[in-house]
Amino acid sequence: MSEIERQLEDIARLVRIDVVTMIHKAGDGHPGPALSATDLITALYFHIMNIDPKNPGWEDRDRFILSKGHACPALYAALARKGYFPRSELVGLRSLESFLQGHPDMNKIPGIDSTSGSLGNGVGIGLGMTLAGRYLGRDYFTYVITGDGEIEEGIVWESAMSAKKYKAGKLIVFVDNNGIQSGGPVEKVSGLNPILPKWEAFGWHCQEIDGHNFAGILKAVENAKENTDQPSLILAHTIKGQGVPFMIGDNSWHKRVPTKEQYEEAMRVLGGEIS
Amino acid sequence: MNQLGNTRIAFIESMAEIVEKDPKAVLVCADSVLVVKGKPFAEKYPEKFFDVGIAEQNAVACAAGMAACGLVPFVATYAGFITMRACEQVRTFVAYPGLNVKLVGANGGISAGEREGVTHQFFEDIGIMRTIPGITVVVPADHNQVHQATKAIHKVEGPVYMRIGSGRDPVVDSDIPFELGKVRILKEDGGDIAILANGFVINRALEAADNLKTEGINAVVADVHTLKPLDEKGIIEILKKTGAAVTVEDHNIIGGLGSAITEFSAEKMPCPVVRIGLRDVYPRSGLPEPLLDYYKMSVTDIVEAAKRAIKTKK
Numbered sequence: 001m002s003e004i005e006r007q008l009e010d011i012a013r014l015v016r017i018d019v020v021t022m023i024h025k026a027g028d029g030h031p032g033p034a035l036s037a038t039d040l041i042t043a044l045y046f047h048i049m050n051i052d053p054k055n056p057g058w059e060d061r062d063r064f065i066l067s068k069g070h071a072c073p074a075l076y077a078a079l080a081r082k083g084y085f086p087r088s089e090l091v092g093l094r095s096l097e098s099f100l101q102g103h104p105d106m107n108k109i110p111g112i113d114s115t116s117g118s119l120g121n122g123v124g125i126g127l128g129m130t131l132a133g134r135y136l137g138r139d140y141f142t143y144v145i146t147g148d149g150e151i152e153e154g155i156v157w158e159s160a161m162s163a164k165k166y167k168a169g170k171l172i173v174f175v176d177n178n179g180i181q182s183g184g185p186v187e188k189v190s191g192l193n194p195i196l197p198k199w200e201a202f203g204w205h206c207q208e209i210d211g212h213n214f215a216g217i218l219k220a221v222e223n224a225k226e227n228t229d230q231p232s233l234i235l236a237h238t239i240k241g242q243g244v245p246f247m248i249g250d251n252s253w254h255k256r257v258p259t260k261e262q263y264e265e266a267m268r269v270l271g272g273e274i275s
Numbered sequence: 276m277n278q279l280g281n282t283r284i285a286f287i288e289s290m291a292e293i294v295e296k297d298p299k300a301v302l303v304c305a306d307s308v309l310v311v312k313g314k315p316f317a318e319k320y321p322e323k324f325f326d327v328g329i330a331e332q333n334a335v336a337c338a339a340g341m342a343a344c345g346l347v348p349f350v351a352t353y354a355g356f357i358t359m360r361a362c363e364q365v366r367t368f369v370a371y372p373g374l375n376v377k378l379v380g381a382n383g384g385i386s387a388g389e390r391e392g393v394t395h396q397f398f399e400d401i402g403i404m405r406t407i408p409g410i411t412v413v414v415p416a417d418h419n420q421v422h423q424a425t426k427a428i429h430k431v432e433g434p435v436y437m438r439i440g441s442g443r444d445p446v447v448d449s450d451i452p453f454e455l456g457k458v459r460i461l462k463e464d465g466g467d468i469a470i471l472a473n474g475f476v477i478n479r480a481l482e483a484a485d486n487l488k489t490e491g492i493n494a495v496v497a498d499v500h501t502l503k504p505l506d507e508k509g510i511i512e513i514l515k516k517t518g519a520a521v522t523v524e525d526h527n528i529i530g531g532l533g534s535a536i537t538e539f540s541a542e543k544m545p546c547p548v549v550r551i552g553l554r555d556v557y558p559r560s561g562l563p564e565p566l567l568d569y570y571k572m573s574v575t576d577i578v579e580a581a582k583r584a585i586k587t588k589k
Contacts, residue, residue, distance in 0.1 A: 059345065106343065106372050114343055115372045118363060124333045125368060128340020128348075131325060135301070136345065155364075158330035162337070165328070 004047060005214040011081065012042040016243040017272035018077035018090055024263040026093035028102075032253035034074040036178040036211070036238040037145055041066070043217040044143055045078045053083040056110045062140045063129045065114040067122020068147035068176060069103035070255075076100055076109070084111035120153025122146055123173055127163045127231075130171040141225065144173040149181025152190045157202070160231075164203035169228040172221065173204075176211060178240040180251050199233040211236025243270060277445035277478055277564075280418030284312050286379055286439050289425035290349060291316055294323050300347045300429065301325060305334040307352035310381050312442070331356040335364035335376070342374035347429070354380025354397035354438060358404055369434050370409045376434050378404075379425075383414065383438030384525030385553055385570065386475055386563035398553050402530015404436040405502055411435040412502040413455070414473040414524075414532075416447045420500065423453035431455070440475050443563070447477050447498075458497045458509040465493020466516040468581045472523035473499050473532050475563075476572055480523045483577035492581065502535050507543065510536065514544045519584040521549050523577055525567065528552040547587040549580040 001009075015038050023029035045051070049062040066075045073093065080087040085099075092098025099108045103117025114125050126144040133140050146156070163171055175195060179186055187193045200206050205227040209216040217236070224232035240254070241247030244266045258266060267274050294300045304310075306329045308317055317324040327334045331352060338348035350357060357365065357380050369376045380400050382388045388396025404412045411431055415424040421439055428435040451459045461477070462484050472480035477498055484494040495513055499506070514520060520540070522533040533550030540546055553570050567573065 063344070114340070115368060118367050121332075121336050121364060121368055124336025124364075125340035125343070127333075128337035128342075129344050130340075131337065132341040132344035132346045135322065135341075138344075142340075155330075155332040155336060158327070158333035159336065162327040162330065162333055166325075 002215070008042055008046060008214045011046050012039050013243070013270055014081060015042055015074060015077045017267065017270045018080065018087065019073040020244060020258060020263060020266045020270070021272065021275065022073055022077065022090040022093045024258045025091040026095065027257050028094045029073050029257070030070040030255045031073070031244070031258065032240040032247055032251065033068060033147065033178070034071040035242045035244060035247065036240045037068065037071045037176045038074045038242065039212045039214065040145055040174050040176060040217060040236055041074050041078050043214055045082050047218065048221050049143065050140070053111065056084060060138050060140055063113045063126070063142040065122040065126050065142070065144045066104055066116055067144050068119065068150050069117030072104050075104065079111040082111070119147065119150040120155045123156050123163070124159035126171050126173065127159050127166070127168055130168045131166060133170060141170045141172060144171070145176055146173060147181070148175055148177045148179065148186050148192065148195065149189065151175060151195070152192055160199065160202040160204065163231040167229045168231040171231040172224045172234065173232065174234045174236050176238050177235055178238045180240050182254050184251065196235050203230065204233040205230040206233045206235065208235045209237070211238035212242055245269060279443045280446045281442045282415070282418045282421040282439040282444045283310065283381060283442045285418035285421035286351065286425055287312050287316050289422050291319070293426065293429050294320055297347060297429065299345060300349065301341065303327065303334050303338050303348045303350045305329055305331045305352045305356065310353060311351045311379070331361040332364050335361040336368055338376045339364065339368040339374050342376045347375050347377070349377040349379055351379040352381065353395065354383045354400040358397070358400040358436070362403060366407045370407045373409055373433050375432060377428055378434070378436045379439060380436065381439050382441055384440070384474055385558040386525050386567050387440035387444070389441060389563045389566060390560045392560040393557050396558055398525065398527045399530065400438060401502060401526050402534065405530060405535065409434060410503065413437045414500050414502065415453065416474065416477050416498050416500060417444055418446065420453050424500070427453060427455045438474065444475050445478050453500065456501045456504050456506055458499050458506045458513070460495065460497050462494065462496040464488050466495070467492045468494045468585055469513045469517040469520040470494050470496045470523060470577065470581065471499050471520055471532065471536055472496065474525050476523055476525045476567060479567070479572065479574050479577060482574045483581065486574060486578050487581055492585065494581065499532055499536070502532060505535055505539060507539060510539060511544055514540060514546055519547045519588045521551060521577060521580045521584055523551045523572070525572065526552050528554055547584045549584045551577055551580050
């Protein structure tokens with residue numbers, strides 16, 4: 001394992017600690033989907049993206065859209081660790097007094113590039129950002145993480161179609177393929193599978209990776225960046241609840257608050273301080 | 276017989292003027308380039324023209340992304356496909372973040388949808404847009420007003436919905452300029468009744484006022500083109516004078532101008548208001564003028580409504 005992978009592994013562990021802590025303290029949130037996306041978010045914010053936490057509105061920054069907005073505890077934790085706002089704010093998640101809204105809000109939360117939370121919209125918004133960047137002669141990339149269940153939404157395929165037309169090479173979309181949506185296994189709920197051939201048929205540059213392996217994530221993004229005349233889809237196989245064993249395989253953790261005992265157990269596993 | 280103008284051409288011509296001055300303004304269509312007579316625009320400004328195909332939700336989402344990165348996108352297609360099919364994208368990704376996206380809806384009203392039938396007659400657009408916080412809502416009277424309104428909405432820093440018509444849109448004989456958020460007093464015969472109208476039925480309101488005058492009833496006719504923000508001061512002044520009003524619009528009587536005026540007057544200046552509009556039914560196909568008559572938006576209907584309103588004055 002390279003030094004950078006080791007560093008990212010450790011940051012992801014800290015992000016997971018914050019995810020579980022904030023949901024426990026705040027008494028609300030979606031831990032399972034946040035933990036499946038944590039490694040992708042960590043790779044983006046701590047290695048891949050060209051950003052400046054001191055200047056969140058920098059016009060040439062890379063953009064990120066968490067299209068599966070309910071996974072926002074992981075994004076908020078990453079933003080706080082990155083320095084967009086103090087980590088002490090995280091426990092305010094979803095409370096009236098806090099700026100940390102139930103789903104990402106681009107006006108209230110420093111570092112959020114797009115409001116999100118209603119599913120399916122991130123690819124289209126990301127395409128708009130990509131087209132604006134090209135029009136304005138800016139060099140940034142736009143990254144999107146969508147859930148797998150989320151791509152059941154029709155608008156995703158509208159956007160997939162026009163991203164191909166516009167050869168949106170600077171649009172890179174991850175599908176966080178944890179295989180389980182709110183109501184159960186993705187295949188059972190919707191018949192969505194197979195995912196990759198659909199994007200291939202829509203003319204996207206497609207790759208398939210382990211979404212918890214940093215070397216694979218970084219390599220896939222490099223490949224995607226080299227492909228300049230097609231939008232890129234990275235199908236990331238992930239595990240819902242990754243990092244917290246008692247959440248894995250139990251979809252009640254899609255949206256559930258850890259008890260004090262569960263929180264303490266998660267902290268022991270993740271090496272976090274019990275606060 | 277009404278003289279006709281073309282609000283669609285008025286929009287696209289104004290759009291061309293706007294992009295000449297504002298390099299960040301762009302046009303987004305959903306295979307609606309012919310709808311908005313946009314071919315010459317697309318040919319002259321290919322880099323400022325985006326067509327995402329028959330995919331209105333994507334058109335609005337893309338526009339949100341563009342606006343988030345500094346562009347000023349105008350999304351133009353049929354009114355119902357913006358306000359209904361892409362309603363949630365408008366609400367959550369344009370209006371909620373307050374992004375600088377302009378939404379331009381064609382075929383506003385049953386008369387503008389005319390022979391196409393219900394699928395292309397849009398009489399709910401204003402009601403839907405009005406209930407979404409943070410959107411400026413504009414219903415210009417004719418092609419001259421669309422010219423001015425398009426430039427006016429470009430100057431608004433934030434989301435706007437503007438209605439346009441079929442391209443065969445009655446011309447209103449008035450030189451009063453368009454000023455966003457200010458009613459236009461088109462006729463002021465006296466203080467017996469206010470006829471508050473907007474859109475492509477204003478000539479009917481004016482004709483009704485003429486007919487009332489021959490019966491000794493003197494009306495004020497005002498064009499209430501901006502539904503949000505409503506010109507509260509201007510409307511209070513009119514209602515103070517008349518103490519009764521008729522609203523006239525080519526829209527469902529629920530949600531549009533009639534609702535805006537009755538909601539406002541009930542709180543601020545209670546007085547009888549009779550609403551003329553589509554009476555919460557689905558219309559049929561037909562030519563515009565007979566359609567409006569058939570669905571109780573005739574000059575006679577307006578005259579009778581005025582008399583009813585006057586009768587119930589205290």
